[in-house]
């Protein structure tokens with residue numbers, strides 16, 4: 001069953017007379033229980049798609065359906081990890097996470113407990129009281145991940161969530177997110193993630209959608225039918241990776 | 256003893272006016288961002304309000320309050336508070352407007368993505384984001400309130416003068432008695448009050464407010480005690496709830512109440528303007544004054560331009576030192592707040608008398624500077640302090656130094672606040688010009704040609720007075736609209752340093 005249906009999505013930015021078409025006829029769905037990755041060239045419109053799904057942007061044409069109904073704006077069952085972190089500078093790590101919980105009317109004691117739990121999960125314990133300005137890029141990114149998870153959404157949108165992290169921390173966090181998603185203890189059902197790292201996409205996704213350069217349209221998609229946990233040295237893994245690469249190459253050549 | 260009670264009276268008026276200015280500024284600044292249509296109208300109106308030479312319009316406002324309260328003391332108090340308010344409110348409103356307009360996109364996106372309600376967004380995102388501007392612009396506003404102290408405490412009603420108790424009127428009576436020590440003690444009291452305010456309230460606040468800056472780097476400032484005290488007080492008085500309702504009122508897209516309030520005020524203003532115009536265009540016309548206006552405006556404009564240019568140039572060295580340096584910026588802020596609060600006008604008559612008519616041209620520019628320099632300094636050092644760290648770090652890495660650094664990095668990066676500084680200095684200088692060109696000391700009268708002395712000449716004829724002030728205002732507003740605003744938008748767009 002499709003949790004999210006995106007139909008004939010088109011978007012053109014208009015600014016002082018100039019027009020910039022970013023999305024052109026995008027159609028895809030995010031199924032229940034699915035981990036979906038979006039890949040595509042820089043500036044193609046991947047973040048824009050996530051912005052539309054999360055309800056930040058609404059001047060598109062086309063349809064975004066959540067459980068066959070128009071996607072509410074904002075949709076409380078959707079949460080997002082921002083590419084630019086988007087932390088509030090005057091709040092500490094813990095306060096940043098508590099803020100989004102408070103906005104949902106969660107009581108103070110529960111807020112603290114949940115915030116600390118996710119801070120711990122992303123490995124930032126002992127940094128609860130630090131301000132964003134005192135953190136490195138990767139640490140800020142982890143706060144962003146903790147914040148998005150803390151509201152315990154059904155759909156998790158992630159915009160290059162592991163890009164600023166070292167290899168080990170990234171691997172660790174990927175595993176944690178996959179576990180949360182597989183365990184099904186949380187409401188979390190599906191993940192829609194943007195990445196530039198093809199190996200990461202094959203490692204995580206059930207399905208990979210390849211976008212063209214701007215204006216973005218869908219070049220094609222690759223299913224990843226591999227058992228988890230996956231191993232990047234498997235022959236089958238490498239075959240799928242090759243397939244994704246060749247599709248991206250053809251998107252570069254503009255076919 | 257007399258000084259202490261006078262000081263209490265003045266401080267009370269300035270604080271009441273300041274609190275009203277804050278409430279007004281927050282409401283107005285947020286409202287102006289609600290829709291582009293409203294923005295155009297409200298900002299144009301604010302431009303006019305800011306450019307109206309306050310000193311020129313004082314008599315009109317006083318007549319109004321005196322008439323409403325039939326000459327009772329409360330009416331005069333309100334008139335005084337209103338006059339101080341007009342010297343404080345516009346600059347806070349502009350600051351709030353600009354902050355909200357240039358708020359980083361991320362704030363709005365987080366609020367939307369995580370489903371913050373409108374009031375929650377106001378309380379947790381908008382209000383905190385305004386703190387740096389409010390703190391910084393409060394420095395200008397406070398200084399301004401003290402600068403206009405005498406004008407607000409000595410009120411002319413028809414042809415009799417009424418004095419309200421306060422430092423301004425006390426100082427004037429000392430001066431009239433020739434009691435130099437009394438004058439010095441009054442000035443000392445003003446400086447002392449402002450120094451105390453700086454040390455215990457504003458300096459800690461400036462440092463702390465840096466926490467609320469979007470692109471700040473490095474270790475976070477500590478929470479000073481004064482913030483705890485103020486926020487405790489605020490909570491006890493439910494100020495936070497009040498501010499949130501105030502901002503939501505301004506924020507509500509087509510909020511009926513806000514709309515009616517604005518339209519209501521608009522109608523009253525339009526009616527008043529309509530009546531004024533009708534009255535102005537019924538004969539007789541004061542031709543003898545009217546024919547002098549063009550030359551007078553030109554002469555004064557020359558002096559004002561000189562004052563603006565000198566203000567900006569004088570401020571530059573200070574500004575360069577406060578780049579990315581909170582400590583220096585904080586010191587400049589305190590110094591400017593304290594010195595800027597001295598009502599320099601008081602020294603002017605004796606100095607002119609001492610120098611004589613031949614130096615008055617020069618001295619008048621000096622007086623204009625006391626009304627304009629602080630604006631330039633405040634705005635420019637605020638811009639320099641908040642310069643993103645990456646810019647200076649990048650310049651170091653690529654070894655961009657000297658002239659190249661100033662020309663291609665520093666000046667462009669602080670151009671928007673520099674223009675704001677010059678614009679406000681321009682308004683301040685015009686305002687000061689009203690008292691700069693005509694001086695009475697003892698029974699000697701000194702005067703140089705210009706719009707200020709023309710105003711003095713026209714006092715006996717209300718119609719001539721209003722027409723002169725009106726012409727002056729129109730010129731100031733035209734220059735704002737045709738020169739400053741377009742320049743500001745272009746540079747803010749081109750050198751926008753928020754990513």
Ligand SMILES: Nc1ncnc2c1ncn2[C@@H]1O[C@H](COP(=O)(O)OP(=O)(O)OP(=O)(O)O)[C@@H](O)[C@H]1O
Pocket residue numbers: 013015020022041042043044045046047048049083214
């Ligand atoms: N608010 C906006 N106004 C105008 N143009 C915009 C706006 N937001 C994005 N764009 C443009 O839309 C295009 C797509 O932007 P988007 O951020 O979605 O790219 P992306 O695929 O996420 O790129 P990257 O991989 O580099 O993050 C870009 O060309 C960008 O300049």
Ligand SMILES: [Mg+2]
Pocket residue numbers: 046047048083159
């Ligand atoms: Mg992106």
